[in-house]
Amino acid sequence: MKSNADNSSDNTSGQKPKSVLLPVLLCFILSVGASSGVSFFLISSSSNDAEIDATLSKYDARITDVQNAQKKYSTQIDKIEATTEELKLYLRHSSATALKNILINQEENIQSYLKVMKSAMDDLSRITPDSADWNSQYQYRLDLALKNSLEREDLLRLLKTGEPNEKASQ
Numbered sequence: 001m002k003s004n005a006d007n008s009s010d011n012t013s014g015q016k017p018k019s020v021l022l023p024v025l026l027c028f029i030l031s032v033g034a035s036s037g038v039s040f041f042l043i044s045s046s047s048n049d050a051e052i053d054a055t056l057s058k059y060d061a062r063i064t065d066v067q068n069a070q071k072k073y074s075t076q077i078d079k080i081e082a083t084t085e086e087l088k089l090y091l092r093h094s095s096a097t098a099l100k101n102i103l104i105n106q107e108e109n110i111q112s113y114l115k116v117m118k119s120a121m122d123d124l125s126r127i128t129p130d131s132a133d134w135n136s137q138y139q140y141r142l143d144l145a146l147k148n149s150l151e152r153e154d155l156l157r158l159l160k161t162g163e164p165n166e167k168a169s170q
Contacts, residue, residue, distance in 0.1 A: 100160045107153040114146045 091097060118139060125135035 100156055104156045107149050110149045114142055118142045
């Protein structure tokens with residue numbers, strides 16, 4: 001038979017599973033509750049993920065549209081630059097530019113002729129007695145012609161290059 005000591009050990013061991021069972025049961029309930037809460041949170045956040053994915057796909061579509069537009073504009077800019085170079089070449093070799101150069105050279109020649117004529121008339125007036133009146137009158141007319149020629153040259157250079165004549169400003 002069993003002794004009292006054995007009886008007390010049976011009682012203690014019989015009570016032990018009951019006292020361990022309660023904390024294990026509480027732990028199980030807490031872990032199920034925590035799992036359920038986390039699952040609920042993940043399920044509710046996945047609906048937010050769908051909204052975020054939809055928003056991101058809209059932005060991706062917009063970025064793709066902007067990139068396509070950039071490629072299109074880049075192609076147009078390249079075409080315009082090529083056309084610009086062709087037009088610059090055409091302008092350099094055009095007859096209008098050649099005509100402007102001819103007119104500028106002609107004005108420079110006229111100015112040189114007028115300066116020589118002015119000097120020659122001054123020398124002639126020194127040789128010829130009583131020639132001060134006609135010399136001053138013709139010197140004035142030559143000065144006007146020279147001034148008009150310089151103005152025409154300035155206009156031609158401005159038309160050709162967009163810059164005023166450097167000789168006139170000196």
